[in-house]
Amino acid sequence: MSDPVRVRVVPKSQLRDEQGDDLYAARQKIHVRSVKGVFANWRWALVWLTQIIYYGLPWLTWNDRQAVLFHLTERKFYIFGWVFWPQDVFYLAILLIISAYALFFFTAIAGRLWCGYACPQTVYTEIFMWIEEKIEGDHNKRRKLEAAPMDARKIGLRAAKFSVWGLFSLWTGFTLVAYFTPVDELLQSAATFGFGPWEIFWILFYGGFTYLFAGVLREQVCKYMCPYARFQSVMFDPDTLVVTYDEERGEPRGSRRKGVEPRSAGVGDCIDCGICVQVCPTGIDIRQGLQYECIGCGACIDGCDQVMDKMGYPRGLIRYSTENAVRRHWGRSEILRHVMRPRTLIYGGVLVLILLATMWSLATRSDLRVDVIRDRATLAREVAGGLIENVYQLRIMNMQEITRPVVVRVSGLEGIRLEGPQQFEIKPAMTESVTVQVQVPPEAAAPGSHEIVFEFGVPGDSAVAVRERTTFLLPR
Template sequence: MSTNPVVTQTAVDDLYAEAEHWHVNTGGETIHAKRLAGRWRTIKWAAASVWLIYFLGPYLRWDGRQAVLFDIPNRQYHIFGATVLPQDFWMLSLLLLFFAILLAVATALVGRVWCGYFCFQTVWTDIYTWIEEKLEGSPPQRRKLDKSPMSLSKLRIKATKHALWLMIGFITGFSFVAWFTDAPTLWGSFFAGESGPVAYITVALFTVGTYGLAGFMREQTCFWLCPYARIQGVMLDKTTIVPTYDVARGEPRGRVKRGETGETRSGGDCVDCNQCVAVCPTGVDIRHGQQEGCITCALCIDACDQVMDKVGRPRGLIRYASLDEIEGLPTKKLLLRPRVWVYAAIMSVALAGILYGFSTLAAIDLKVLHERAPLYVRLSDGSIQNKYTLKILNKMPEELSVRISVTGPDGLELVGAEEPIVAPPGGVTPAVVFVKVPKRSLDGEQHPVRFHVEAARPSGDLVEADRDSVFIGPRS
């Protein structure tokens, strides 16, 4: 017996009827979105300011060097006081998992909040259009300028705009490269022509990419290039809070008639002013339901609230709400949703792993390999000798002079480590040592020993590490 739900023809017709109203700009027109001040516009700018870290972060200093530096040639990644080497890159997997789940849970709860407030494409496009408005004027003025014939005035305005766009693209690429080399040094070497070809190619690609994507493609990037726009639909459900038009309150829509007030209006609250469409950066009409182009930036809420204030109706005709709330159905509390607990558990495990990894990072690491053939050697004086290979990993940016010591059974003697071992920065230095123990100090086949390495940094700080191993002797 089939358990599939029966899809009625009426439901199909309703779906097609709604889809007919959806509008996706396929590149045939340039969207000049109207800019209005408001609560959500302020929040949007505040969220976008997070990207200042991207531009200013490389210039933060820590302990005489760049605070965050991804030194790929030397395979060292300095994050404030911690140095992460490729051996510790398991933490990167947990970090990527954490942010992937964070994106999923944010989408499930409040829709495409990443797209609307934090995505670099959205933020850069917003900055580009802000410059465009300052130079070319309001949307009608920009459309008029685009259609007007070329003149000295138009050429001056357009040249200034594109020069500023290219400058922002260049700064974007230059800031990216600055995370991978010393930022102050980069300023001198880059403009003196002394940087490597990778630096120049990277800056050029970022400049052209930012200029093209944020200046020309804009919402087309969100529609056709970004995979997130395709998969976000399966992350939403009827409990997801997104910008939503209250159909029951707004319909039937119609313009305000002469002498009509908010209290005497006979129709719905929507006055069909199209301000929600005018401010939308992707050009969709939120009144036709959730669409692929909606990035949940909530700018339509600001526009609608201002209109409601003017016509004397309460705010919230367009508001953040779930589909269940709009339909008058009971809404589940946040903590009662199973997916929230599942997401929270995965994120907690990933975050705990990252914190554990950083808390256990050491400036120097030690591994001890016991020689297995033979396990021990009996010397002419009757003492027992074991051979070990020590692998010393120096995570510091400078060369270290490492001293080796060992503790264990009484009378233990370390041979082969009388002089310090020179450990280059970011590399593994092997050292072969021997440990001798008098036979009388051995009362079993295996005895614990602990190897200890330490070195003094040029700053005077002492770095050290320990590793446990075993000393093997003959059976009693």
Template sequence: MNDRIDVKNIPADVKVYKPKVDENATYNLRSRIYVRAVKGLHQAIRRKMGIFFLGLFALLPWLNWNGQQAILLDIVNQQFNIFGLTLWPQDLTIFSSLLIISAFLLFVVTTFYGRVWCGYMCPQTVWTFMFIWFEEKIEGSANKRKKFDSMPLSFTKVWKKGLKHTAWWVISLLTSLTFIGYFVPVDQLFIDFFTFESSAMVVGWTLFFAGCTYANAGWMREIMCLHICPYARFQSSMFDKDTYTVTYDAARGEKRGPRPKKADPKEIGMGDCVDCNLCVQVCPTGIDIRNGLQYECINCGACIDACDETMDKMNYPKGLISYTTEHSLEGKPTKKLRTKLIGYGLVTVIMSAAFVWQVVSRIPLELNIERDRNALYRVNNDGLVENTFTLQVLNKSQTNATYSISVDGLSDYEFYGEREFAVAAGEVYNQPISIAVDPVELKRPVTGITIIIRSSNGELEVSEETRFFKGR
């Protein structure tokens, strides 16, 4: 039996307001959605989660760890400092593990609870709702805003619109500066920006990201979710009949229509939907969930809260719109644990374990050996066979360190060069060395040797194998 449910792309009966446009204009304004504010359990959860993640986003770059910015993704110097851990481009596997874990975590959540990421945590949603909050505080409720936009230009309109756009720009600028603060020292960034000391490049990037935030959350809003975000397109492959999605219970709701509050719907041959249209008015993507599951739905639960409010007023049981599964609507039990979910979960757990192991076992020291390209070997004035190498030692820690060199695989040898050397934190140090051996000691033309680098406190050690050439 195929448990997949296809996402139905139903031409939704979207009741959006279209501002009057000049017929002679060469372009038309897009239809705007005036999202009506709603209160309820799901909106409270969404708001609290939004505040939590916004707070985290704003605070993290300001945290210090061992006297340094705790999170600094220094792209110019190719070093990502995260709470004392410095990651380099060589640590690509750690980044890849992190990306795979995030992707599979998203798959687990989507398979179980549909697009709740989009509805509750996606930055696009969080910022959009924040912008709508300012819009509502300055211009009023959805109905007032609709009327306000149709009114001719006036002093009130100018100052209210001006205030709204100023507020949006301030948030956008702060968002942009905070975001850039993950990549450059944040305190200096803010000081330089507000004292007009920033470089043209920093100003350019700040305005670019601020412009993106302003355009996305202020103007594009649902367009991003409906037409640009790729996640909306492939989510259906994760849905099945046991996925919890926001669903209208058509069997209970139909036949819809207004009726007196005291009338018993069964007696008058009606369902529980009073056709108040609130579920459409509060929807940030402007769809009517009563038309069935649609890819535009971001599972935000706003229509659930709006409908529950109506059900309360009518003294009907709540839950005409709810998070439920297709199996549940068909009267069958919902299977919580299923093969696909277990598979995604297993990959997440395995990759998380691999990630932890990679981080814990990571040695903040790296050694590369380069041979002298001009000569594999030479015989020196003492009659010894000499091989020359350049050791590239990368101190991947956040403190300066001193290292020593030793060689394994040769019973007796002469060492030319520094045995001990210091490398600053985050620096690459090139150390040329030569090793010379009496040819009588060498049994074969090529001998495998190991060069070992040890930190002076003995805590770190890396080694690399190479070959010692004797010649004929």
């Protein structure tokens, strides 16, 4: 009988890899210090811009309807003057291609600009941290509150913060659903608490994850959950603009009195104040070099520039630059010349071409869309007068939000004529199905399949014309 296997339970905090490093690191909560400066202003400008668009669009009206509405029940997407149908999924593919090329283009030029300024995770984290600062105080007060024992004041402040976060998150979820259900209907449902099950689900789901990601997890999303942080390195090269610490100028670090010339004291320009770490939303030290956790927000640049101003040193100890520029001491003109290199020019050129082609396609697409379907149950039949008849189903989409009169004609064979409605009206943004019969003398062509053409037009508007080809069967 073999000896029993002995298993020793080791706390997770004691697990180490082969090099002796901790495999699991307990999270140290980051209390980000607020900072002012050029890049902080840019971040808040993007916060305002993106949130005005997000929260404002559902309330705009266009043609007596919601300006932007992805109406899943009607299977139509309304975007201002455009109406997109399921058949327009081509434009969704184009949108994804444009997004991919834009990501390649901007990442190759200036790294994680999207992450630092416009990513929803960054935007909502900024908003949640602003709420937190207004309720609990600056980073020092928040740190002290975190360490303080639970008392009435702490409970009150936390309850106020969590309540504001929760209300904001629910409003965010409500706004998301308003893009798919008309906002007027949602308001009526909110007044009577009569939301449907899917509406409740998505309000709580999106609102809950907004609260979780922006209020609780924060930098953990960027560091461990976002895949972009992991594959960004393959999109960078030595000529990509990134947040860079000028080690040659800053080292060796050391404190000194204001007004002291650094080199005379045997130190670099960095006074080792740690403000660049305190203002970083992911808690990294940019002085250790570029790290995948860096989202390129520029907060450390603003913080360091303020210190340099107080010390009377030139700005730019931490700045947007490239690996080659720092190593070779390039000026701005040289940096710009190398940033606009063949790789970025190709990305930019392809992106512009796709955008122009998409705009041209949207501007020139027909106001009518037609499907002609031959009735396969009745391939061909002889009718009064010895004529041969085929039956067709016409499905006509009115792409405009006005009633359109449509005239239909048929051609392609000698003596061909159309029986059934030849002019009818189609309601705004609706599809009309019409059955027509096409008749041909038997001597018009040899037995077999022959091509005919349906022509659709709008009286008085020559720009709206659609031709659809189909086949006419003559029996043997």
